[in-house]
Amino acid sequence: MTRLLSDALHARIRRDIESRIMSGEWRPGHRIPTEHQWMERYGCSRMTVNKALRALVQSGLLESRKRAGTFVAAPRFHRAALEIPDIRAEVKGQGLAYRLDLIRCDRRMAGPEDKALLRVSDGELLALECRHFADDLPYALEYRLINLAAVPEAGQVDFSVEPPGSWLLGHVPWTEAEHRITAINADPLTAQSLHVPENAACVALERWTWRGEERITYARQLYPGDRYALVAHFHA
Known part of the structure; x- marks a missing residue:
């Protein structure tokens, strides 16, 4: 005790x-x-x-x-070409109405695929799948894993109301992040979720964040290729 x-x-x-x-x-x-x-x-x-x-x-x-x-500590000046996006803020910044659709939220012990994606050896995690809307049009489809050993309070959050990325940015400090950007063709399920034709080009943004040695989250966000652009503004 x-x-x-x-x-x-x-x-x-x-x-x-x-x-x-x-x-x-x-x-x-x-x-x-x-x-x-x-x-x-x-x-x-x-x-x-x-x-x-x-x-x-x-x-x-x-x-x-x-x-x-x-x-x-002073922040480390490893600067990424892309900042970590807050999708809700992005949508509202364009003057559009934001809406969140939580498709799935599972609390479970990490399986082999989870461990590979989140880059952890074991432990309990939260697996989330949701859609972000701009007005009535799907803006992004998101799949996310949150390491509950590093962020136990995430297990008490209602992610049907609060977007997981927005909550993490506002409540959980991180020290390093990694992005991977690829292009994919929408499979039937993705096409239906994003309201695009099958095999339509989509932007896939994967991201890992961690704090020291602790892995915080893995996220994979899919955007319709004809409605989304990645923009980086930086100085020499």
Whole structure:
């Protein structure tokens, strides 16, 4: 019982720090409270606090400086040619009405295909399939896996109301991402879902995000090729 309580406090301390960083309350270079201050705030042992801080240092969100304390880390400047898209924001930014259609939401232990896609060895995950609409026209078809070991709170979210990508961007910090962009021809099921002819050209955007060594999510989004363009704006 004591160990379960310790693990719960460790997760609460970690989420507390992550939320302050995500909200912008604590900016890069900010010195966070000492271990003793966290111990007093949560009424827990130093080992519990240290476990939370160590995980955040390993994930790249915090950095520990000898004899100076622990600070919010500066972002890594590995810049992708494409930003991680918030589909709801994209649609609304075009002045169109956004709507979400949650097709499937399964909580399960990772199978062989899940492990290969999410790049994890095992564990529980959330498998989601949904359609994003712009006005009354399908905008994108999305398949997503969320690693519940890294993001346990995702198991409590109603993704029929909140788009998974929007929720993750707003609540879960990440340190690295990888994109893969390909072109595919729509199979019968995809064509029906996106309201396009069979074998129509579609843009497939796959993405992996992680935090330190923790895999957060894998997403595959399919867009009708004649209604979608990938645009990257950057400076020399």
